[in-house]
Amino acid sequence: MPERELARTAEPRKVSKATEPLPRDILTPDDYRELLDQLYLARYFDVRLTKEKKRGRLRGTLYSSHNQEAILVGSLYALRSTDWISPIHRDMPAFFLKDIKNGWDSKDRLGMSIEEVCSQVWGRVDSPGRARDNWSHIGSKKKRIIHSTSMLAGTIPVAAGVVYADRLDGGDNVVVTYNGEGSTAQGAFHEGVNFAAVHKLPVVTVIENNQWAFGTPAHLGCPTEDVADRAKGYGIPGLVADGQDVLDVFDKVSEAVEYARSGKGPSIVECKTFRSYGHGDHDDDRAVKYRPQDEVEVGRSRDPIAEMKKVMIAEGLLTQKEADKHPAEYKGAGEVTDHDFPERVVEFLSRGVDFALKSPLPDASEARRWVFKEEDQ
Ligand SMILES: Cc1ncc(C[n+]2csc(CCOP(=O)(O)OP(=O)(O)O)c2C)c(N)n1
């Protein structure tokens, strides 16, 4: 294996121009507390599902977003309800985090309910996918979530088309697409970003650079130091965010969203992070073999929950005692308990899990339905 540096998650080079004032300046103390709770919620979803699977209550593959939560939380917080998103395999929390700032239980919010998402994970009749798959292969036109597929980067051309149509209809909505750094080596990435750039479409391409694409390290998938440098080839802005810092992600994505909404066109926002565990839960053991242990330790050393707590303590929005009340940070699914999370978070997700476990499996007779367009679609 060629020599290379350790994962670089701390203090990434800032490519974007410093904007004064920063987008985060509009956030209130309540927004900060909400962001922290959302980080907890995304983390709890991840560890709870891992535990459920270990207890034998869940089947299928889990693609952990542990340590990458700030990317989803910070970017979604920068959006309007009517904006579109296009998540992929590692973004399962995005389905219920979308528009959640408008009320976790609001019936009107344009995001999926926790009941829908948990039913999807358990492959139940109340899920959008009705047990055709247990993971992220779902979407909702009504809630403005582009259907996720397995084809890496394949959603970027679709996303470009969706906002092209929105512009033709006189809209000013933006789409945020999520992809890993490995996906940027796909042909569809080039076609989609190129099309968006040529037509100045409001497509914000968030790259979750977690340093690994299954067993391939980032430097064997992208020849430039920053994946965001790919933007130069399309004549569009490329920003680099600290993916462990929810506020930095919020700032950079807000900047990109404003640029897109004002008609200037697409951009790429690379968020530097680290994949804490294997590619999927089936990969856990081998992960230790292909990744040096010191790299894994460095990569996990800046937990996004801890980073947000530090900021809030420094700004007088959280006392050390309050920060210590729910110490979920730096813990894997095997070490963490429900007491490490705010009650609000545990209660919200438990409601989804209970609902899913009570929801029946679909009847086998519907297996051949919805292959082609049907009357009730
Ligand atoms: C077009 C395509 N090629 C290969 C795969 C198999 N595959 C699924 S995820 C993955 C790695 C993706 O890496 P990255 O884009 O960095 O995202 P990450 O899993 O790290 O979040 C691969 C190779 C696929 N789903 N689609």
Ligand SMILES: [Mg+2]
């Ligand atoms: Mg990756």
